Amino acid sequence: MAKPKPSLAKGTRDYTPSMMVRRYYIIDTIKETFQRYGFLPLETPSLENLSVLLGKYGEEGDQLLFRILNSGDFLKKTRADDFQKGYKHLSSKIAEKGLRYDLTVPFARFVVMHQHDLAMPFKRYQIQPVWRGDSPQRGRYREFYQCDADVVGTGSLLCEAEIILMINRVLQKLRLPPYTIKLNNRKILTGIAEQIGAKGKEGALCVAIDKLDKIGREGVTEELQTRGFTDTAIRQLAPIFDFQGTLTEKLTLLEDFLGDSTDGQQGLTELKQVFTYLEAYTGKPADQANLAFDVTLARGLSYYTGAIFEVKVHDTTIGSISGGGRYDNLTGAFGLPDVTGVGFSFGLDRIYDVMEEFALFPEHTETTTQLLFTNFDATAEKYLLPILEAVRAVGINAEIYPSAVKLDKQLKYANRKGVPYVVLVGSEEMATQTFTLKNMEARTQETVDLPTLITTVKEMR
Amino acid sequence: MAKPKPSLAKGTRDYTPSMMVRRYYIIDTIKETFQRYGFLPLETPSLENLSVLLGKYGEEGDQLLFRILNSGDFLKKTRADDFQKGYKHLSSKIAEKGLRYDLTVPFARFVVMHQHDLAMPFKRYQIQPVWRGDSPQRGRYREFYQCDADVVGTGSLLCEAEIILMINRVLQKLRLPPYTIKLNNRKILTGIAEQIGAKGKEGALCVAIDKLDKIGREGVTEELQTRGFTDTAIRQLAPIFDFQGTLTEKLTLLEDFLGDSTDGQQGLTELKQVFTYLEAYTGKPADQANLAFDVTLARGLSYYTGAIFEVKVHDTTIGSISGGGRYDNLTGAFGLPDVTGVGFSFGLDRIYDVMEEFALFPEHTETTTQLLFTNFDATAEKYLLPILEAVRAVGINAEIYPSAVKLDKQLKYANRKGVPYVVLVGSEEMATQTFTLKNMEARTQETVDLPTLITTVKEMR
Numbered sequence: 019m020a021k022p023k024p025s026l027a028k029g030t031r032d033y034t035p036s037m038m039v040r041r042y043y044i045i046d047t048i049k050e051t052f053q054r055y056g057f058l059p060l061e062t063p064s065l066e067n068l069s070v071l072l073g074k075y076g077e078e079g080d081q082l083l084f085r086i087l088n089s090g091d092f093l094k095k096t097r098a099d100d101f102q103k104g105y106k107h108l109s110s111k112i113a114e115k116g117l118r119y120d121l122t123v124p125f126a127r128f129v130v131m132h133q134h135d136l137a138m139p140f141k142r143y144q145i146q147p148v149w150r151g152d153s154p155q156r157g158r159y160r161e162f163y164q165c166d167a168d169v170v171g172t173g174s175l176l177c178e179a180e181i182i183l184m185i186n187r188v189l190q191k192l193r194l195p196p197y198t199i200k201l202n203n204r205k206i207l208t209g210i211a212e213q214i215g216a217k218g219k220e221g222a223l224c225v226a227i228d229k230l231d232k233i234g235r236e237g238v239t240e241e242l243q244t245r246g247f248t249d250t251a252i253r254q255l256a257p258i259f260d261f262q263g264t265l266t267e268k269l270t271l272l273e274d275f276l277g278d279s280t281d282g283q284q285g286l287t288e289l290k291q292v293f294t295y296l297e298a299y300t301g302k303p304a305d306q307a308n309l310a311f312d313v314t315l316a317r318g319l320s321y322y323t324g325a326i327f328e329v330k331v332h333d334t335t336i337g338s339i340s341g342g343g344r345y346d347n348l349t350g351a352f353g354l355p356d357v358t359g360v361g362f363s364f365g366l367d368r369i370y371d372v373m374e375e376f377a378l379f380p381e382h383t384e385t386t387t388q389l390l391f392t393n394f395d396a397t398a399e400k401y402l403l404p405i406l407e408a409v410r411a412v413g414i415n416a417e418i419y420p421s422a423v424k425l426d427k428q429l430k431y432a433n434r435k436g437v438p439y440v441v442l443v444g445s446e447e448m449a450t451q452t453f454t455l456k457n458m459e460a461r462t463q464e465t466v467d468l469p470t471l472i473t474t475v476k477e478m479r
Numbered sequence: 480m481a482k483p484k485p486s487l488a489k490g491t492r493d494y495t496p497s498m499m500v501r502r503y504y505i506i507d508t509i510k511e512t513f514q515r516y517g518f519l520p521l522e523t524p525s526l527e528n529l530s531v532l533l534g535k536y537g538e539e540g541d542q543l544l545f546r547i548l549n550s551g552d553f554l555k556k557t558r559a560d561d562f563q564k565g566y567k568h569l570s571s572k573i574a575e576k577g578l579r580y581d582l583t584v585p586f587a588r589f590v591v592m593h594q595h596d597l598a599m600p601f602k603r604y605q606i607q608p609v610w611r612g613d614s615p616q617r618g619r620y621r622e623f624y625q626c627d628a629d630v631v632g633t634g635s636l637l638c639e640a641e642i643i644l645m646i647n648r649v650l651q652k653l654r655l656p657p658y659t660i661k662l663n664n665r666k667i668l669t670g671i672a673e674q675i676g677a678k679g680k681e682g683a684l685c686v687a688i689d690k691l692d693k694i695g696r697e698g699v700t701e702e703l704q705t706r707g708f709t710d711t712a713i714r715q716l717a718p719i720f721d722f723q724g725t726l727t728e729k730l731t732l733l734e735d736f737l738g739d740s741t742d743g744q745q746g747l748t749e750l751k752q753v754f755t756y757l758e759a760y761t762g763k764p765a766d767q768a769n770l771a772f773d774v775t776l777a778r779g780l781s782y783y784t785g786a787i788f789e790v791k792v793h794d795t796t797i798g799s800i801s802g803g804g805r806y807d808n809l810t811g812a813f814g815l816p817d818v819t820g821v822g823f824s825f826g827l828d829r830i831y832d833v834m835e836e837f838a839l840f841p842e843h844t845e846t847t848t849q850l851l852f853t854n855f856d857a858t859a860e861k862y863l864l865p866i867l868e869a870v871r872a873v874g875i876n877a878e879i880y881p882s883a884v885k886l887d888k889q890l891k892y893a894n895r896k897g898v899p900y901v902v903l904v905g906s907e908e909m910a911t912q913t914f915t916l917k918n919m920e921a922r923t924q925e926t927v928d929l930p931t932l933i934t935t936v937k938e939m940r
Contacts, residue, residue: 022530022814023591023592023813023814024528024530024531024588024591024592024813025528025531025592026524026527026528026592027524027526027527027528027575027576030524030525030526030527031524032521032522032523032524032589032592032593033520033521033522033523034521034593035519035520035521035603038519038520038521038522039519039520042520053845053846053847053848053876054871054874054875054876054877055871055876055877055878056848056851056876056877056878058496058499058500058846058847058848058896059494059496059499059500059503059846060493060494060495060496060499061493061494061499062493062494063487063488063491063492063493063622064491064525064578064608064610064622065488065491065545065610065621065622066487066488067485067486067487067488069483069485070485070486081551082550084526084547084548084550085547085548086545086546086547086548086578087545087546087547087548087570087573087574089543089545089612090542090566090612091565091566092566092570093562093565093566093569094566101554101562104552104554105551105552105553105554105555108554109548109553112548113548114488115488117525117547127485128493130484130485131484131485131486131487131493132493132495137891137892137895137896138892139881139892141878142496147525149525149526151550151551160526161524161525161526169881172881172882174881174882176860176879176881176882177881183868295864298861298864298865299864299865299867299868300865300868301865352484352485353483353484384514385514385519385520386514386519387514387517387519390517399637400759403756403759403760404759404760404761404762406760407644407760407761410515410516413515414515415514415515415516415517416515416516416517417516417517417602418637420600420630420633420635420637420638421633421635421637430598431598431599431600434598435519435598
């Protein structure tokens with residue numbers, strides 16, 4: 019009986035070895051950077067009680083949570099009328115657990131559960147998949163990775179400065195093309211709302227301004243009108259949109275604009291302090307090409323209360339590749355108030371896409387296989403085994419083709435696997451203790467002794 | 480209103496930073512080893528269609544699968560009588576996806592879906608969590624990691640030999656206490672069944688012998704009786720249980736015992752070839768303390784058809800920490816017959832437990848923070864920031880305490896985080912461009928210049 023072809027669940031994907039090699043290249047750079055700055059790894063379970071997840075992501079988020087059927091007879095505790103009341107009601111009776119939707123809520127849960135034994139300030143990073151029941155579309159999957167780092171338990175602006183240093187380190191190590199880290203502060207937006215006579219409406223202001231990139235200035239104006247901003251208020255915003263000049267000019271203009279707004283001036287002071295810190299860290303002026311104070315950066319999420327930042331690569335349509343901000347109430351939903359912190363994340367898939375677009379992935383990494391010994395016959399095979407172990411012992415990723423099939427097939431295997439060096443050994447090589455070393459890319463070959471073989475292959479990386 | 484304390488889902492756990500640092504230490508060693516032997520990483524989705532998972536793990540396994548409620552109105556396609564037919568029936572109507580139960584079935588699905596574009600032999604490793612709805616108990620979780628490596632598409636026994644080399648490399652890098660890799664071959668067990676007049680009953684024989692460690696020889700005898708083995712057959716097994724002596728003696732005895740059983744002799748030939756290969760690779764006799772031919776090793780899983788192996792650490796009650804074997808029909812369930820391969824896995828949690836029991840984890844790894852700069856005041860802070868960046872640039876994981884709180888609190892932070900070196904800088908140090916470097920473990924301190932500081936901290940690891 020013919021069996022049906024197996025398929026992937028909708029919205030999911032396999033990461034093939036060639037994708038994984040590239041993903042590790044990015045992830046290892048991010049991990050190394052987090053660790054260099056004193057962040058330690060954390061992992062939380064994929065499954066969380068729905069009581070932890072529900073109500074944290076808005077109504078739409080609740081809908082998108084993947085729910086796990088209770089184990090065993092999940093109907094045991096249900097009554098006849100549970101079925102009449104519709105699927106939302108029924109799901110609460112038959113599913114108590116869900117799949118993690120992001121890394122922030124499980125992190126908040128962790129902080130609350132471990133509040134008495136964490137060394138504060140607590141610096142953690144977390145690189146794990148999350149799940150959302152979105153309609154799959156190009157570039158949007160139901161399972162994808164997030165890479166977060168957060169410091170909680172301190173309001174020090176050194177943390178904001180170090181986040182910018184970490185972003186620069188990662189993107190420069192990966193040799194990304196020119197990008198801009200946009201920086202702003204929510205308190206400045208609060209101050210602006212105050213100064214245009216819309217005090218307390220900074221939330222609506224942020225949501226509207228956040229769309230500037232997508233809908234343009236006219237769109238934002240319309241959105242503000244819809245959200246009840248007066249024409250006078252909107253007119254007063256003009257200098258904010260027209261904002262030009264050097265960092266110093268921008269800061270002066272804004273200091274003026276914000277006038278007697280305590281929040282606004284506080285935001286400005288914080289912003290300046292981050293720039294001052296950056297100058298101290300690097301010994302260079304902070305007003306560099308890749309860092310820009312952007313007063314129109316708003317970021318939609320309502321929980322940010324201080325610095326906010328976002329990173330975009332120039333000359334591509336791929337969206338922001340990193341972003342974050344400071345919050346004052348991470349754990350309030352779990353009954354622990356006043357936990358301040360600042361966090362950010364790297365968009366792994368988007369960084370991957372940028373690197374593909376600009377062809378930035380190295381051919382060979384720590385992960386890939388460097389050397390294939392071909393298998394001529396049983397004698398050559400036996401001769402090569404201790405040599406194979408010897409090259410592995412000095413750090414070369416190597417293998418021997420596992421049977422003496424036609425050479426052509428063995429070379430094809432090396433090519434398809436992207437192995438850059440192949441060694442041929444027949445009776446002549448064995449007699450002279452030499453190796454015919456083929457460079458698969460250059461399509462050249464030379465006769466070498468073992469030390470030269472090792473040096474040549476090791477130098478490649 | 481007081482909010483309820485959040486909790487973990489039953490059977491799950493957080494991996495705290497101190498656990499993660501240790502887990503990475505093991506995982507990085509395993510990954511490096513797999514890569515050194517030419518294996519490349521693969522990741523498959525956590526969610527699989529239930530059609531892929533069901534029927535692959537026996538009835539008990541099907542029961543333990545975590546099922547995901549269909550997104551949106553999962554009752555849309557149900558009819559009234561679906562509720563009367565019980566939970567098993569209903570679940571098939573409202574849940575189409577499940578969480579991966581192991582890494583083997585998703586791997587088989589992957590091989591079938593990519594059969595035309597994989598470079599065969601295909602060598603992949605996979606380190607990902609799996610989920611099982613078991614009753615949680617000490618050491619048994621509902622979410623845990625598996626670390627698998629498989630070669631498919633070749634019957635070469637070089638693969639078996641290399642698996643043993645990889646196991647040795649990992650366990651020796653981790654400095655595990657004495658252990659034994661037990662090796663056997665399913666075909667030998669088939670031959671034994673033949674020779675005791677129980678041809679075709681090697682499955683039952685394996686299941687019974689597999690319990691030898693747990694229920695002893697008498698228990699196995701009873702089990703065999705229950706499973707319909709005659710007393711004569713059981714008596715004939717005696718030499719197998721009494722099996723003693725050197726490898727050569729064992730092989731000779733068995734060659735005799737297996738007589739004209741084609742399968743049995745074939746298994747013996749394969750076994751000998753693996754030993755011969757190992758001697759060629761290492762230049763040492765294969766009959767070493769940590770490798771043993773054990774004819775009573777059976778491994779329960781029915782899909783093994785050739786070599787089988789299992790690793791146990793001496794002097795601990797912790798079960799086997801690694802195991803695997805050769806199979807001839809990985810993908811048959813998905814309609815692709817005759818895919819032969821050999822695979823094995825490391826038991827990450829058990830290796831972790833062994834290393835805890837024998838206190839084998841290093842205090843400091845690539846992951847941990849090596850150096851904390853204390854924060855005396857704004858002047859010292861500003862002075863230290865470029866120095867902090869400089870030590871990071873040479874590869875030291877370092878941080879500055881983010882505010883100028885009491886020194887005592889800063890030192891406590893270093894201690895709790897396990898940071899081995901702390902730097903104190905006040906006006907005197909700044910004037911002389913020196914650093915007071917505290918060794919937190921030795922409780923000593925010395926005054927050093929920057930190069931000495933860097934050398935001292937780097938040498939620690």
